[in-house]
Amino acid sequence: MDLRRLVDYDVLVLTSLIWFLGKFVRYAFPPLFEPLQASYGVSNAVVGAAFSGFMAVYALMQFPSGAIADRIGAVRVIAAGAAVAGVGSLAFLFDTPFAVLAGAMLVLGAGTGAHKTVAVRLLSRVYPVRTGRALGAHDTFGALGGVAAPAAVVLFVSAPPALDAFLSRLPGADWRGLFVVTGVVALASAVAFLVRVPSRLPGDADRGPQRDEPGPSARDYLALFEDRRLAAFVLVTVAFSFAYNGTVAFLPLYLSLEAGLTTATASLLYSALFAVTFVQLVSGDLSDRLGRFPVMVAALGVAAAALIGIVAVAGGGPIVLGVLVVALGLGSHGFRPVRGAYLIEALPERLAGGGLGVVRTLLMGAGALAPVVVGGVADVAGFRPAFGLLAGSLALAALVAAGLWLTE
Known part of the structure; x- marks a missing residue:
């Protein structure tokens, strides 16, 4: 590998590190619900509402962050987002009322929400020939943040003596140290990104409109959906997001109640759904070589067939269900980087x-709606009909993607 390519990968590494931190913070909250309740004496509903606020602000940041990047460039938006997230994390250092902590969570949502949409734009310009591979690596780093967060929570909540010496200096509970460390790393990453990345970018990779060009208007963004192929692909992404998020929310419960697996076995199979995230490196690279639609259709087809199988053979035993869950994970994770590259x-x-940003807002909205719909259908008719609905949504995504491929 020559020096120029090593320089290019500086951008990917720094961008992915910030995404890792964003996912790390997001997935650190659910394991902390119990310690938060113990520290503040609040209910499940209050803690859940605070986390919902975090996610709502995250979702709402998708379009404005992308639109601002169109005007001022991606580098400043990504660095600013990391800095805001770092400040929000450091706010956990102080022993404040829960309302203040919930406000800090909103700040974290805004900071982390500014990243993904803008990062996809930047990486696609820096790596135009290897966009799929770059986005696959970026998304894999993010998924690893979700893997690392629960372990880090355990480490800080049940701190060994060496770490406890540091944590004992913090006000209140030990879990605050997790956010202090994350905040420091986020601020350092923001500075490193802002200082190092601009000089590493080729040509106009970070350009916004030139002085003689007007900035994009809201009408310009809405006009994008007049393109029928783009609108159809947005349907693919929304249907996929609905199916995937609904499945992720209730798969352990489905495996326990409908498939008759023990809680431990259901949890193990659930972990397998995320353990195959490294397939993103392969699918992204393949899409650079073979084209976007062949890989997307294959990934969605595998995911849809697997979810249909999970519904059809719910009593098939842990081995059969384990194979199907792994296939679902391979197809679902494999689709993601190719989706971003195509868009x-x-x-x-x-x-x-x-x-x-508009597309990501729509697909995240569908993902947020899915657990409510699945829960409602499950209460009325049971989990198999609810998962049948999710399988139908995923099959719809695969069929529409196949139609787009055949009509290219």
Whole structure:
């Protein structure tokens, strides 16, 4: 590998590190619900509402962050997002009322929400020939943040003596140290990104409109959906997001209640769904070589067939269900980086950031709606009909993607 390629990968590493921290903070909250309740004496509903606020702000940041990046460039938006997240994390240092802590969670949501949409735009410009591979690596780093967060929570809540000496200096509970460390790393990453990345970018990789060009308007972004192929692909992403998020929310319960597995076995199979995240490195690279649609259709087809199988053979035993869950994970994770690469190529250059932000807002909205719908259907008719609905949504995504491929 020559020196130029090593320099190029500086951008990928720093961008992925910030995404790792964003996912790390998000997935650190659920394991901390019990310690938060113990520290503040609040109910499940109050803690859940605070986390919902975090996620709502995160979702709402997708479009404005992309639109701002279209105007001022991606580097400043990514660095600012990391800095805001770092400040929000450091606010946990202080022993404040729960309302203040909930406000800090909103700040964290805003900071972390500014990253993904803009990062996809930046990486696609820096690595135009290897966009799929770059996005696969970026998303894999993020998934590893979700893997590391629960272990880090255990480490800080049940701190060994060496770490406890540091944590004992913090006000209140030991779990605060997790956010203090994360905040420091986030601020350092923001500075490193802002200082190092601009000099590593080729050509106009971070350009916004030039002085003689007007900035994009809201009408410009809405006009994107007049393109029927783009609108159809948005349907693919929304249907996939609905199916995936609904499945992730209730799969352990489905495996326990409908498949008759023990809680431990259901949890093990659930972990396998995320353990195969490294497939993103392969699917992204393959899409660079073979084209976006062949890989997307294959990934969605595997995921849809697996989820249909989970519904059809609910009593098939742990081995059969384990194979199906792994296949579901391979297809679902494999689709993600290729989706991002296709969208950024399909959108006009000057509208790429905000356009991707609109799409991500829609798909995240569908993902947020899915658990409510699945829970409601399950209460009325049971989990198999609810998962049948999710399987149908995933099959719809695969069929529409196949149609787009055949009509290219």
